[in-house]
Every structure is written in C-alpha cells, then in structure tokens.
Amino acid sequence: MNGRSREAHLRFAERRRREDEARRLREEFPLLRTLKLEVEEHRREATIAETKHVRHIIVDRAPALFAMPCNDPACRDGGHDMTDPMAQRLRDKSTDFVLEDVCMGDVRGAACGRVIRVIASATYS
Numbered sequence: 001m002n003g004r005s006r007e008a009h010l011r012f013a014e015r016r017r018r019e020d021e022a023r024r025l026r027e028e029f030p031l032l033r034t035l036k037l038e039v040e041e042h043r044r045e046a047t048i049a050e051t052k053h054v055r056h057i058i059v060d061r062a063p064a065l066f067a068m069p070c071n072d073p074a075c076r077d078g079g080h081d082m083t084d085p086m087a088q089r090l091r092d093k094s095t096d097f098v099l100e101d102v103c104m105g106d107v108r109g110a111a112c113g114r115v116i117r118v119i120a121s122a123t124y125s
C-alpha cells in the first residue's frame with residue numbers, strides 16, 4: 001500500500017468510526033420523518049453546478065452526521081462538514097433550507113475553494 005492510498009484508507013476508516021459512534025438521526029431529532037438532500041458542487045468562480053445528485057436519507061438508520069467529501073481528486077484534507085448547521089435547522093424543524101460550504105482543502109498548494117450547496121427538504125411529525 002503506498003502512502004497516498006494508506007492515507008485514503010485511514011481517512012475512510014476514520015469516517016466509518018465517526019459514523020458508527022455518532023448518534024442516529026432518529027435519536028437526535030425524534031420528530032424528523034423524511035429528509036431529502038439535493039447536493040450541488042461547483043468551483044468557486046463557476047455558477048453552474050458541475051455535479052448534482054439527490055440523497056434520500058434513511059432517517060431510521062442514518063447517523064446524525066453530514067460530512068461530505070470534496071469531489072476534486074487533487075484536493076487534500078478537504079471536504080464539507082455540515083453537521084452543525086444541519087443539526088440547527090433540523091432542531092428548528094425547518095422544512096426547506098439551503099446550506100453552503102466552501103472546501104478548505106489544499107490543491108497543489110492553493111486553496112481548493114470548491115463550493116457545495118445542499119438544498120434540503122424535511123418533513124416532521
């Protein structure tokens with residue numbers, strides 16, 4: 001295993017460990033019923049999303065963690081941890097909200113700066 005893939009492996013293992021130890025959404029937000037996230041990602045200067053996908057969160061099983069990796073393969077130590085702002089909105093029972101985060105990772109010595117936008121739709125009982 002070379003250094004780079006070992007590092008990626010460790011990072012993956014760390015993420016798994018955090019997810020396993022994290023509280024479940026169901027415990028943190030007992031009134032939350034459904035959660036859908038539309039995730040868009042683009043470079044700082046671009047206005048059109050390069051990637052876009054929809055995630056349906058399985059509220060019964062999902063951890064109360066919203067950390068997403070940076071999609072730039074050259075980015076080191078990047079990613080988006082939206083756990084805190086997400087928790088705040090879910091606690092306030094927000095139904096439709098948008099969160100944005102700029103990647104603080106490093107791409108060949110420069111700031112990555114990729115922007116992620118999460119358009120969330122939630123329902124509560």
Ligand SMILES: [Zn+2]
Nearest residue numbers: 070075078112
């Ligand atoms: Zn990045």
